[in-house]
Amino acid sequence: MKILYLIYDDVNNPWCGGGGSVRAIELTKSLPHPDKITIVTGNYPYAKNYEEGNLKVIRSGSDKSNLISRLTFAFSAKRYINIENPDIIIVSFSELTPILFFKKTKTPRVAIMHHILGKHSFKKFKILGFIPHLTQYLGVRSYNNIIVVSRELEERLKNRFPHKRVIFIPNGIDTKLFMAKPESSENILFLGRLDIYMKGLDILLAAFAKLTKDVHNVKLQIAGRGSIKIVQRIEKMIFNLQLNENVQLLLNIDEQTKSELLSKCLFFCMPSRYEGWGIAAVEAAACSKAIIATNIPGLREAVRNNYNAILIKPNSIEELYAAMKALIIDEDKRKKFEINSRKWADKFNWENTSRDELSFYREVLSNKKHTEHT
Secondary structure, eight states: OEEEEEOSOOTTOSSOOOHHHHHHHHHHHTOOTTOEEEEEEEOOTTOOOEEETTEEEEEESOOSOHHHHHHHHHHHGGGHHHHHOOSEEEEEOOTTSOOOOOSOOSSOEEEEEOOOOTTHHHHHHGGGGHHHHHHHHHHHHTOSEEEESSHHHHHHHHHHOTTSEEEEOOOOOOGGGGGSOOOOOSEEEEESOOOHHHHTHHHHHHHHHHHHTTSTTOEEEEEEOOOHHHHHHHHHHHHHTTOTTTEEEEESOOHHHHHHHHHHSSEEEEOOSOOSOOHHHHHHHHTTOOEEEEOOTTHHHHSOBTTTEEEEOTTOHHHHHHHHHHHHHOHHHHHHHHHHHHHHHTTOOHHHHHHHHHHHHHHHHHOGGGOOOO
16 A cells, blocks of 8 residues: 655644644554555755655645745645555645645545634634635545544534544554653643644633742743744743743753653643644653643543543633642642543553554545545
């Protein structure tokens, strides 16, 4: 099987390096010989093409800026269908870098969809929100075979498009995290893409500012990747809330540092407004950490309320503040969550995800009636 995998994200992309990029790389580790995979990603500064075993990675588009990179990737990526001549096309679909098909193709294609933005398109992008709203609408209609990462999205798409083939295959986590030795510190941790609106970082900082008035010596670590513009906005928020002494911003961390941060934090916070599936929350669980997360589709499947996590309303500074204070004060509850977290995380791993994903691709290839057309 020869796979062409189109995905804007890349683990080292400063503009976008989310869970979808990790999923693409993990798939290659389970790909048996002589199967081959070509991953086409967006371009970014200092990115290079490379080949390694049965994996080829190609950067497509411009590296001049986030916007230009996304636009040029969306328009250029499909040309590799003719260049690579794959058996199957996999598209990690993004409403911001949409790969759309408006006519029949001989090569079957599969979309991996992490979330549906819905109303968040307009809340995040204001009047320009109609663009991602429209591209996501067209995107669902461009594919008859769709992989989703949450049960809720699977049910939603099946009900709306009963003629399409929709399958739930969750994300996984690196099992090396289970070997991390859990420790405890005074640091509350957020780890993930530095996207203020999506990840609720404005809510996190506001709630933490309130917490510091009641609880002394507590610290907040915010770790991840983001554009210079976003980092500057976060730094300004920290300054305006007078949190310079209490908040540590950690950029572009490597896997070892990530493991250390997860294993040594007091507990983990993920106050997102929307998520596909919270990989970082499950990674924290693998490191035996209690979690605070928002009660939203996808994320509420990545943790279990009152078992290893406290689920709060999105956009609620008060609920986040109260949850953080509760986990600091109630040590017994925190310790109970820590024990349960390791048990919870045991069922998620990339090996199972990749096995199920490859099995689905072979099923699509063997069933010609699912060849795509719109």
